[in-house]
Amino acid sequence: MNLCVVGAGYVGLTLSTVLASLGHFIYCIDKDFHKITALQNNEIPFFEPDLEDLLIKSRKNIKFTTNLSVGVEHSSALFITVGTPSLPDGSADITAIHSVFNELNTIITEHKTIIMKSTVPPGTCEELKSKLTLPNELFTIASNPEFLREGHAVFDMYNPDKTIIGISSKDKTTVPLLQQIYHSIKTPYIITNLTGAELIKYANNYFLATKISFINEFARICDTFDVEIKDISKAIGLDPRIGKEFLQAGLGYGGSCFPKDLKALQSISIKNNIDTPILHSVQEVNATQVKFYINKLKNLLIDLKDKKITILGLSFKPNTDDIRNSKSLSLIDELLLSQSNIHLYDPISNLPSSYQSIVTQHTSLEKAIENSECLILSTDWQMFKSLKWEKIKSQMNGNIIVDGRNFWNKSLIESYGFTYIGVGRP
Ligand code: UDX
Numbered sequence: 001m002n003l004c005v006v007g008a009g010y011v012g013l014t015l016s017t018v019l020a021s022l023g024h025f026i027y028c029i030d031k032d033f034h035k036i037t038a039l040q041n042n043e044i045p046f047f048e049p050d051l052e053d054l055l056i057k058s059r060k061n062i063k064f065t066t067n068l069s070v071g072v073e074h075s076s077a078l079f080i081t082v083g084t085p086s087l088p089d090g091s092a093d094i095t096a097i098h099s100v101f102n103e104l105n106t107i108i109t110e111h112k113t114i115i116m117k118s119t120v121p122p123g124t125c126e127e128l129k130s131k132l133t134l135p136n137e138l139f140t141i142a143s144n145p146e147f148l149r150e151g152h153a154v155f156d157m158y159n160p161d162k163t164i165i166g167i168s169s170k171d172k173t174t175v176p177l178l179q180q181i182y183h184s185i186k187t188p189y190i191i192t193n194l195t196g197a198e199l200i201k202y203a204n205n206y207f208l209a210t211k212i213s214f215i216n217e218f219a220r221i222c223d224t225f226d227v228e229i230k231d232i233s234k235a236i237g238l239d240p241r242i243g244k245e246f247l248q249a250g251l252g253y254g255g256s257c258f259p260k261d262l263k264a265l266q267s268i269s270i271k272n273n274i275d276t277p278i279l280h281s282v283q284e285v286n287a288t289q290v291k292f293y294i295n296k297l298k299n300l301l302i303d304l305k306d307k308k309i310t311i312l313g314l315s316f317k318p319n320t321d322d323i324r325n326s327k328s329l330s331l332i333d334e335l336l337l338s339q340s341n342i343h344l345y346d347p348i349s350n351l352p353s354s355y356q357s358i359v360t361q362h363t364s365l366e367k368a369i370e371n372s373e374c375l376i377l378s379t380d381w382q383m384f385k386s387l388k389w390e391k392i393k394s395q396m397n398g399n400i401i402v403d404g405r406n407f408w409n410k411s412l413i414e415s416y417g418f419t420y421i422g423v424g425r426p
Contacts, residue, residue, distance in 0.1 A: 001024045001025070001181060002027070002075045002076065003025070003075050003077050003079065003181065004072055004077070005026055005027070005028045005029065005078075005079045005081055006068065007080065008064065009030075009082070009083035009146075009391050010046060010048065010079075011146050013028065013039070013044065013055075014051060014148060015046065015157065016031065016062055016279065018157040020062045022059065024061065025064060026061060026062045027063050027074060030066065031068075036237060039064040040064050041056060041275070042059065044189055044296040045319075045327045047319075047348055048151070048153050049151060049152075051282045068100070073107075076177075077112065077113040078104075078115065078117055079117050079179065081118055082096040083118070084096070084118050085260065085308055086159075090263035090264060090267040091121070091265040097120065101132060102359030103314075104132065105134060108134055109138070109426055112138070112140075112190060113139075113141075114142070115132070116142065116144065116198075117144055117145060119143065119198075119261060120198055121203050121264060122166075122198045122202070123198070128141060140164070142166060143165070143232050144164065144165055144197065147160065147201075148253065149160075150256075151317060151320045159168070159183075161187075161188075162181065162187060162190055163185075163189050164190050164192065166191075166195070168194060171291050171298065175189070175191055181421065196199050202261055206282070209262055210248060213252075213286050215246075216250070216252060216285055219249040221424075222425075226426045227424075229249045229423065229424025230249075233247035234248065236269055248405070248406070250289075250380075250404055250423055251331070251378060251404040251405070251423070252286040252287075252289040253328075254317070254326045254330075255316040256324045257361055259286075259325040264280065270406075290327055290331055291334055293386025294334045296402075297376075298338070300372065300400055301373065301400065305340065306339065306412075307398075308372045308397065309335055309341065310344070311328055311332065311344045311376050312378060312384050313330045313379020313380070313381070314350075314361075315328075315349040316328075317380075318382065319381075321349045322349075325352075326378070328378040329355075329405075333356075341358070342358070344360065345361070345362050345364075345365050345368035345369075347381055347383055363385065366395065369396060372394075373397065374401070375400070375402065375403055377408070378405070389413055389418070393418065399418045399419055401413055402422065403421065403423070404423065406422050408422075410425055
């Protein structure tokens with residue numbers, strides 16, 4: 001089948017590549033000329049494991065272009081995968097979606113199914129239906145939100161735990177169409193209305209973020225009562241009603257989705273006069289987690305001014321170079337308030353230019369650690385798992401280790417004379 005994917009970001013590119021590997025021909029559109037030129041040369045503008053190999057294998061089935069008309073003309077279905085970033089008030093900015101729909105008004109001349117994959121506020125697809133000035137018989141709008149995790153996007157695209165399809169009441173064609181598109185992907189299908197599908201996406205991310213903030217708040221309780229949070233996570237995770245995933249205590253969640261989607265949901269609730277105290281608290285715990293552990297560090301070092309502090313990891317989680325809403329940036333902001341001398345190492349991510357003159361990013365882990373008073377692990381990259389603690393002790397000036405992801409063996413580290421601060425690991 002010929003398909004068009006509008007928006008060659010992280011979701012659009014993964015979708016295009018996987019659909020191409022299933023035998024479809026994909027027109028992958030982006031209005032960013034430089035991005036399209038790079039993609040035409042198989043250069044992916046971000047790090048995502050397995051994506052480049054799959055792209056090269058499926059390359060004959062993908063055309064990268066800035067020309068939306070060409071993609072629309074040759075395809076029966078269009079996937080919308082453009083970004084919906086946060087506006088200053090927290091609401092989702094759907095300008096890019098509106099501009100695609102404005103263009104579609106002038107391009108579509110025969111029936112197309114328009115499938116919304118971008119995360120949009122409830123009611124957006126219904127509203128877009130009424131904004132298209134085309135005759136009704138020329139288009140069908142459906143919602144099919146994505147649940148990809150960065151770092152596992154290709155795997156998740158082939159192995160979704162569910163496929164949500166939101167359709168209008170009289171739409172009999174979209175479900176079989178999407179089942180045909182995803183033909184060899186085994187997945188349960190949940191069929192709902194357009195707004196239901198939009199809300200399922202928010203509910204999913206809200207619930208996962210809630211689990212993380214719950215366990216992070218509970219870690220604070222564990223800190224006081226001399227109990228390991230890992231024991232709590234393991235025990236409650238065995239209850240099938242709770243489940244073991246997303247109970248890993250740490251410095252909090254980051255990334256492009258959870259913070260943005262929870263803020264958008266908060267803004268939607270405010271606009272509709274809906275009281276959402278849990279939603280507020282989930283974000284509050286997440287926003288204060290870094291400060292909570294920096295305060296523990298201050299109890300030990302007293303004055304952080306001019307002290308060399310080394311942060312290990314910059315990306316919001318391992319296996320991605322994405323630093324959006326990374327807790328490493330929150331750590332930097334917090335340490336800057338104390339005028340610390342901040343150093344950083346990450347295997348692939350780079351500091352944004354606004355931080356480059358105030359934080360020293362090293363390309364050598366050894367240099368980052370040398371003469372440091374304290375190491376703070378922010379991103380649990382596998383390469384940090386087996387650090388040689390004896391050597392590190394001799395390289396550092398101080399002896400404090402803050403394990404912001406509960407990634408290391410506490411007693412092993414302590415055996416080398418370090419003072420270990422974990423998250424809920426007294
Ligand atoms: C998330 C959702 O998982 C995905 O379904 C959605 O479509 C996009 O948002 P992603 O942002 O890639 O995916 O990352 P995810 O693996 O979910 O982790 C998000 C954040 O939570 C990371 O900062 C991670 O370190 C943190 N996290 C995750 C925890 O702190 N504890 C956990 O137990 C799990």
